[in-house]
Structures are given as C-alpha cells and as structure tokens.
Amino acid sequence: MDDDAEIIAEFLVESHENLDQLDRDLVELERQPDSRERLSSIFRTIHTIKGTSGFLAFNRLEALTHVGETLLSRLRDGETEMTPPIAEALLSMVDTVRALLGAIEQSGTDVDPAVAVDPVVAVLEGLLAEPAPPVETPEPPVETPEPLAETPVPPVEPVETPEPEPVETSEPERRTVVDASVRVDVDLLDDLVDLVGELVLTRNQLLQRSLGSADVELVRASQRLDLVASELQESVMKTRMQPIGQVWSKLPRVVRDLSHQLGREVELVMEGHETELDRSLLEAVKDPLTHLVRNSLDHGIEPPDVRRAAGKPGKGTLSLRAYHESGQVVVEIADDGKGIDPARIGAIAVERGVITRDQLARMEQREVLGLIFRPGFSTAAAVSNISGRGVGMDVVRTNIERIGGSVDVASEPGRGTTTRVRIPLTLAIIPALVVGEGGERYAIPQANLVELVRIEGDDVRRQVERLAGAAVLRLRGKLLPLVSLAETLGGAQPAPDEALTVVVLQSDDVRFGLCVSEVHDTQEIVVKPIGRQLKGLATYAGATIMGDGRVALILDVAGIASTAGVSAVPDEAADVRASAGDDRQALLVLEVADGRRAALPLAAVARLEEFAQDRVERSGTAEVVQYRDGILPLVRLAAAIGLPDTSDRGEQISVVVHETSDAAAGAVGIVIDRVLDVVEVAVTASQVGRRSGVSGSAVVQDRVTDLVDLAAVVARSGVSA
Known part of the structure; x- marks a missing residue:
C-alpha cells in the first residue's frame, strides 16, 4: 500500500502540473487553431493521464480522458477543425479531470458523486458524432457562433459549479499534494548545501569563541545559532536524499540481458529500495553496483544443467538488499551460485605474482577472498566482453572507498557469495570525534566509533598483551587489537607502561583500538576533499576546518586497519x-x-x-x-x-x-x-x-x-x- 500511495502521489503532482499547462495551451490553441505543435502536446498530456489512470484503475477518469483523447486525435489529424464549442468542451473536460484528481487525493478513488462526469462525456461524444467536414466551417465566417445554439452546451455549465465544492467544502484547510511539493534545480540544492556547510563552520567558530566569554547574551545567541544551524543542516540534507531504488531501476534489464547472453536462468529479488542515500553518493555507487551484479551472473550463478546436477533448482536467485545500520547504508548483493573457492583464488594469485606462496600460507580465508580486489586479478579463463581483463573488482573497491565506504565479500563454496557494501549517508556534514596526536588534531567519523577506554597503572601491564607480535587489549574477555596513532603517523611508539587512551573503532567486521594522546570533543564537521598530494595515503579520508580556523585531517578507519594489518578477531x-x-x-x-x-x-x-x-x-x-x-x-x-x-x-x-x-x-x-x-x-x-x-x-x-x-x-x- 505504501508503494501504491507513492505512485498515486507522483501521478497527482505530475497531472496537476500538466493540467495547468493544458489550460494555457488550450487558450492559445483557440487563438491559433492551426498550431500542430500545441495540438500534439495537448494530445500527449491527455494520453498520459488516460494511460496512468487505467493502470491505477481510476475508471471514471479513464473514460473521460479517453473520449477527450479521441476528439484531440481528430483535431491533430485534421479531421475536425477547432471551434469555440470544442474549445469550451475541452476546457470543461480539463476542469472535470482536475476535480477528479482532487477527489482521488482526498479519498483514494475517483468514485465521487459530487463530480459530474457523464454530462461532459455526453458533450464530447456529441461533438464526435457531428459530421463537421473541414471544408464547410471556414466558408461562412458568420456561421461559427451558430453551433453554440445547436450543440448541447447547457449541460456543460452545471459541471463547472460543483467542481470547486468537493475540494473546498470537504477539507478547506487541507494542503493539496501539489502545494506540498515543488521542483527545484539540482544545482541550486548543491549551492544550498555548500552554504549550509559554511554556516556550520562559522557556527563552530562562534561556539568555540563563546565558551570562555562572560557575555551571557553572546553565549545565549551562540546556543540559539547552534540549534537553528543544526535543524537547517538536517532539513537541507533531507532535500538531497533519494531512494536507492533509482539506482536499481536499470538492474532488471541488466540481469535479463546478461542472463540471456550467458544462458542462465535468474530471478532478481530486491528489498529495501526505499532506503535513502545522498544524491551525490547515488551517482558514485551506480557503476560499482552494476559491476557487482554482472560479476555475480558471470562468476557466481551456474548454468541450469550444472545447477540441477548439483542438486539445486535450475533457476538461480540474485538478491539485492539495502538497509540502514550504524549511520551507514549497507547494500548486500547475494547469489546462490557456486561460491568462491579460496584454494583456487590463492593458487591463481600465486601464479600471477600477486602474492608469494609464503604469504599465502599465512593468510586467513577472509584475506584470501580479499585478493579478488587486487589490481590485475581475474579468475576468468578467457577474455570476453564481460570479464577476463583483470579490471573490475579493484575499481569497485577503489570507487567505494573514495566516497568513504567499504566493500567486503563472504563466500561458501557450493552455496553462494555475498558482497556487502557500506556507504555513508552523506559526504557533506558528519558528526565526528576530535582527537589529538603530536600537537595536531584529527577527526574520526562517529559512525565508526564504538566506545572510549582509559587504562592506567597496573591495568596496562595486566590487560595489554602481545599476540603474534602485535599489541592486544583484553577488554571484557575479548581480544582487541591495538594500533598506535602516533606510530601510524610515523611517530614514536608509546612506552610500554604508559597510560593508554583507546578509541574503540569498528570497520565492517574488524574492530580495533586506536591509541591516542588526547580526546577533545565531538563536533559536526564539514567534509572537504583532500588534496591530490595526500590522496594516495590510505590513512586519511578528507579534511575539515575547525572552530579556530585550523585544518584537521579526517582519519580513514578502514585505511588505518588495512595499513596496520588488523584483521577480524574470531568471536570464539x-x-x-x-x-x-x-x-x-x-x-x-x-x-x-x-x-x-x-x-x-x-x-x-x-x-x-x-x-x-x-x-x-x-x-x-x-x-x-x-x-x-x-x-x-x-x-x-x-x-x-x-x-x-x-x-x-x-x-x-x-x-x-x-x-x-x-x-x-x-x-x-x-x-x-x-x-x-x-x-x-x-x-x-x-x-x-x-x-x-x-x-x-x-x-x-x-x-x-x-x-x-x-x-x-x-x-x-x-x-x-
């Protein structure tokens, strides 16, 4: 029902906008009856309304527009000339259509006895029944007003009087669906987001300056500005949010064409298409998601005969699922195909020189599966127009990580593969924890933050251990890998017995503790793109301007985990x-x-x-x-x-x-x-x-x-x- 209501709402908005243009076109057409361009435009508009109303089972609206479309078709083809009675009848049809749309908006159906449809249909059918050859009407110019007396126009008049009544008398204070929406240029929205970003930066500066101020009014005004700026920022961000279903709309065609090309039988299942994402991110994930779908069809789902031989149904299932989790959008692409064999992946990686045999012997299964994201890696036996060139999965990971996301793959041979993509909700303004190291400040996205832990005295020696040469913290019975921010940034490693401030972070299924010197506070920061000189560093995801005007770098949690060699710690x-x-x-x-x-x-x-x-x-x-x-x-x-x-x-x-x-x-x-x-x-x-x-x-x-x-x-x- 929610999907139907959304479709009806879009139909009402577009139809009302088209009817407003239709009024203007009909008036102009009456002045210039020979304008074929206007006639074609009017015909297309009525045809669209008729087709959609038939799809949505609005039978009265469909019957009305069908007769009007027939009359417009004769006018467009030159079988009938535009006359004042025809113009009057078409305008009456437009008014009745508008009244029916109002009834649909209020009750969800076009069955409203207050809107008289039959008289207007009768007038239109009467005009269609008249033999009006195009040669006879232009000869006597005086005869043009005479058909007004002969044509049954009076029934049209009572249609006009009750039209406004159903909309105005039933709920006079209710805002219509047309009034509730407005079309805005995307560039204007982008400019508005940039301005809100600058406002947030200015707010942060004022808040920092007002903290030590004795001026009560200044502090009060700063707090009020903080509240208003936060609400404005949230509202503006909502205007850029769009459902991920817009990206998925072309995937059924991709699956259909590719399955025919590869000789597969595939059923596509999509869940969570209403999950919203920032518009700029939708554009960035469109190609990676398409490639992952193509990859599942090419490398995952087997031909029907192979599936039946393995005891599976001949038709494979490819499912797409999107949902919100921990301030991020998670997109899962899963198939019930043959899965990925880690042994084969490892053998190909060694054969192609991606890793050495000694490195492979020390890798966990999850790390072996991650080799498919290495540049130049491909399992295809031959190059085709679909795969085999060694490009694709590495580009997928690069493009996803470029927007602050991550991609991970899990597979079970013979059962299928699931690729999980995590994407931030927006790139513009995010909440972050500000930490200090070596006299500089760094921002950590709050979406990756789990908790803060302080360890002092004997607890350092008792809780911090060494596992496989790396420091780990035994936190509530669990082993948590520790990474020193100072060491990651090229500084000195902290002393063994020194008190530790640990920021516990989560990136996908990898959880680790980042040891920092200072913890400042949480702020909403405006994400600025990082300079090209630092783009190659996996440690940083961007930059921001702090309240005092200084620049702080935003840490890339996934990049730090990868650089430090941190992997998932088994729950066991x-x-x-x-x-x-x-x-x-x-x-x-x-x-x-x-x-x-x-x-x-x-x-x-x-x-x-x-x-x-x-x-x-x-x-x-x-x-x-x-x-x-x-x-x-x-x-x-x-x-x-x-x-x-x-x-x-x-x-x-x-x-x-x-x-x-x-x-x-x-x-x-x-x-x-x-x-x-x-x-x-x-x-x-x-x-x-x-x-x-x-x-x-x-x-x-x-x-x-x-x-x-x-x-x-x-x-x-x-x-x-």
Whole structure:
C-alpha cells in the first residue's frame, strides 16, 4: 500500500502540473487553431493521464480522458477543425479531470458523486458524432457562433459549479499534494548545501569563541545559532536524499540481458529500495553496483544443467538488499551460485605474482577472498566482453572507498557469495570525534566509533598483551587489537607502561583500538576533499576546518586497519576462561606438518610471536632466540609429536610462547606452521593416535585433531613444565 500511495502521489503532482499547462495551451490553441505543435502536446498530456489512470484503475477518469483523447486525435489529424464549442468542451473536460484528481487525493478513488462526469462525456461524444467536414466551417465566417445554439452546451455549465465544492467544502484547510511539493534545480540544492556547510563552520567558530566569554547574551545567541544551524543542516540534507531504488531501476534489464547472453536462468529479488542515500553518493555507487551484479551472473550463478546436477533448482536467485545500520547504508548483493573457492583464488594469485606462496600460507580465508580486489586479478579463463581483463573488482573497491565506504565479500563454496557494501549517508556534514596526536588534531567519523577506554597503572601491564607480535587489549574477555596513532603517523611508539587512551573503532567486521594522546570533543564537521598530494595515503579520508580556523585531517578507519594489518578477531576467542563446571575447553588450533592439525589449551598460551629465521641461534643442541632480555628455548612441535618437521620454510617462524609453572625456568617457545583458529568446544578425547607428545585425538571443526601433551613437548626443550 505504501508503494501504491507513492505512485498515486507522483501521478497527482505530475497531472496537476500538466493540467495547468493544458489550460494555457488550450487558450492559445483557440487563438491559433492551426498550431500542430500545441495540438500534439495537448494530445500527449491527455494520453498520459488516460494511460496512468487505467493502470491505477481510476475508471471514471479513464473514460473521460479517453473520449477527450479521441476528439484531440481528430483535431491533430485534421479531421475536425477547432471551434469555440470544442474549445469550451475541452476546457470543461480539463476542469472535470482536475476535480477528479482532487477527489482521488482526498479519498483514494475517483468514485465521487459530487463530480459530474457523464454530462461532459455526453458533450464530447456529441461533438464526435457531428459530421463537421473541414471544408464547410471556414466558408461562412458568420456561421461559427451558430453551433453554440445547436450543440448541447447547457449541460456543460452545471459541471463547472460543483467542481470547486468537493475540494473546498470537504477539507478547506487541507494542503493539496501539489502545494506540498515543488521542483527545484539540482544545482541550486548543491549551492544550498555548500552554504549550509559554511554556516556550520562559522557556527563552530562562534561556539568555540563563546565558551570562555562572560557575555551571557553572546553565549545565549551562540546556543540559539547552534540549534537553528543544526535543524537547517538536517532539513537541507533531507532535500538531497533519494531512494536507492533509482539506482536499481536499470538492474532488471541488466540481469535479463546478461542472463540471456550467458544462458542462465535468474530471478532478481530486491528489498529495501526505499532506503535513502545522498544524491551525490547515488551517482558514485551506480557503476560499482552494476559491476557487482554482472560479476555475480558471470562468476557466481551456474548454468541450469550444472545447477540441477548439483542438486539445486535450475533457476538461480540474485538478491539485492539495502538497509540502514550504524549511520551507514549497507547494500548486500547475494547469489546462490557456486561460491568462491579460496584454494583456487590463492593458487591463481600465486601464479600471477600477486602474492608469494609464503604469504599465502599465512593468510586467513577472509584475506584470501580479499585478493579478488587486487589490481590485475581475474579468475576468468578467457577474455570476453564481460570479464577476463583483470579490471573490475579493484575499481569497485577503489570507487567505494573514495566516497568513504567499504566493500567486503563472504563466500561458501557450493552455496553462494555475498558482497556487502557500506556507504555513508552523506559526504557533506558528519558528526565526528576530535582527537589529538603530536600537537595536531584529527577527526574520526562517529559512525565508526564504538566506545572510549582509559587504562592506567597496573591495568596496562595486566590487560595489554602481545599476540603474534602485535599489541592486544583484553577488554571484557575479548581480544582487541591495538594500533598506535602516533606510530601510524610515523611517530614514536608509546612506552610500554604508559597510560593508554583507546578509541574503540569498528570497520565492517574488524574492530580495533586506536591509541591516542588526547580526546577533545565531538563536533559536526564539514567534509572537504583532500588534496591530490595526500590522496594516495590510505590513512586519511578528507579534511575539515575547525572552530579556530585550523585544518584537521579526517582519519580513514578502514585505511588505518588495512595499513596496520588488523584483521577480524574470531568471536570464539571472546572468553578464554572456561566457567566453573563447564566441560567446554578453549583451544588454540594449529597447523603442523603439511596440513596436519593439533590443538593446545588456550589457557597455556601466553603469547604468539613471529621471529625472523636468522634470529634462531643454538645453545648446545637446543635452538633458542633472544627474547625480552632473556633466552627463549625453542621446540619444534612437529618433531616433538612424531611428524616430519616442515616449520622451517620461509623467512619467518611462528612461535607459541608458553609460560612454565617454574618461575626460574621461564618460558618456552613452541614452533608451529601457523595458527588456524581459537575455538571453545566440548572435547571428547579418543585414544586413537596417542603417542609421545600427543595425549589422544578429537574432532575439532569437523577435522581430526591431535591433542598436544604439553608437558611432554616442553620436556624436549630441557625446561620443566
């Protein structure tokens, strides 16, 4: 019903505007009966109203305009000449159409007995029935007024009197749909947004100056200006918001043409087309969304015979969904096709030199899927007019990130792929948190802000740990990666025991803490485009002018996460302490010896570290590294549990640091291939596979996994567990 009401409202606005022009055209046509251009314009207008009213089931309106259209068709084709009775009848038709539109606006239907339609239809049909050859009317100029007496004009007169009554008497104070809307040039709106942006900047400056003022009236006026400017800014932004359905309108045709070309059967499902977005952003996302749809059809949905062989219905489903979340618009493009195979993506990336084999071995599945966004990457076997040139997905990500958005892909082989695009609501004015670092101020978009955390004293040493060589904060049982803003900007890393101010940020499914020196306040900032000299830096998304007139750079949260190498932390690592009486165990799942799996109790893991291969030294027969002003003995896990040792490949080694119970003995490092996951499961141990260094085996994440006997493994290093 909401969609129907929106269509009817647009029909009423356009019809009222056309009728106003129709009045003027008919008056001019009466003065210049031979104007074919005006006749064609009038005919098109009535034809449009007739067609739309038929579609919306307004039968009386359709019948009236149909007769009028027939008469106009004869006038346009030269079969009938324009005469005063015909002009009068057409004007009466226009007035009756206007009255019917008013009835539709009030009641939603054109069945209003107060609007007399039949008399006007009878007059029009009477004029159509008259044999009026074009030769007879021009001969005697005196005969032109005579048809007025013969033509049944009187029935037209009573139609005019009741016309205003239904609109005026029923709800005299109600504003019509025409009065409620106005057409404005887009350039004028853009200028208005720019002016509001300047007003917001001026407001920020006045607010800052009035904070320390003793002038009560100045403070009061500044607060009033703050309120008015905020309301004005919100109202102006709403004028630029348009439904994303305008971008989607051409996608059914794209899907139809491409599915025929590729021999696919595809059903397109669209949800949330009423979700609104800034007009400038709509233009920016049009091409990326079209490419993602084409990519789903080309690489995702299989031909019907392949789908049926895989047990799927022959017709695939491509769904588009848009919704608001955390101050952003999220657009999901999902298909139920063959999905993306991470192993194939990784193999192609290595083959084409995008990454090295050693880098691939250390990448998580999400990172492997992200390789499709690398420049020059393509999985197409041959170049066609649809794909295979190695351009496309990297351009999609570049264009989305250029407007402050992000794009991520999730896929399950055989089940389908979902691409999620996050877009800011607007680029003009956004709320932001202002932070300080190195004497400069930086703005962080509030849409990415989760919370602020302050850590002091002993809490720094207790809550801040090292995981795989990176600092993490154990916040309410969850591991939160930490990134130093000073270090990101090229400054010095803060001292280990120094108090930390952590801004917890979220970008897609990546959450991390940004360590800053100062936190100022929140402000509404006007986003200015960044200079071309800084466009290549992923750290910055734009610039703004602060209240004191100085420029502050806006931080790009997604860019900082990417630069710092922060990835999603598994939710299973949220609570590493098993509750009392709970039979579930938190395990660190490892890969050892060419894909073989092993697991350690997570409670026994102090840290994860990575060391360069050249840092490994020997003390007697034992391998050691210098670590934290001491010596860390190493034990190769694969060899310790009776498997071939393959952990010495590559330039880096991954080490699990285990703190022994003997304080004098210190820690021991267990060398592994890589960490796969952190899980919390109820372990049902089996004696199968029990041997030196392995207490048994269990099924973890649908894979048989060796349960490491940590005491036996540590004993091989010569250190007491």
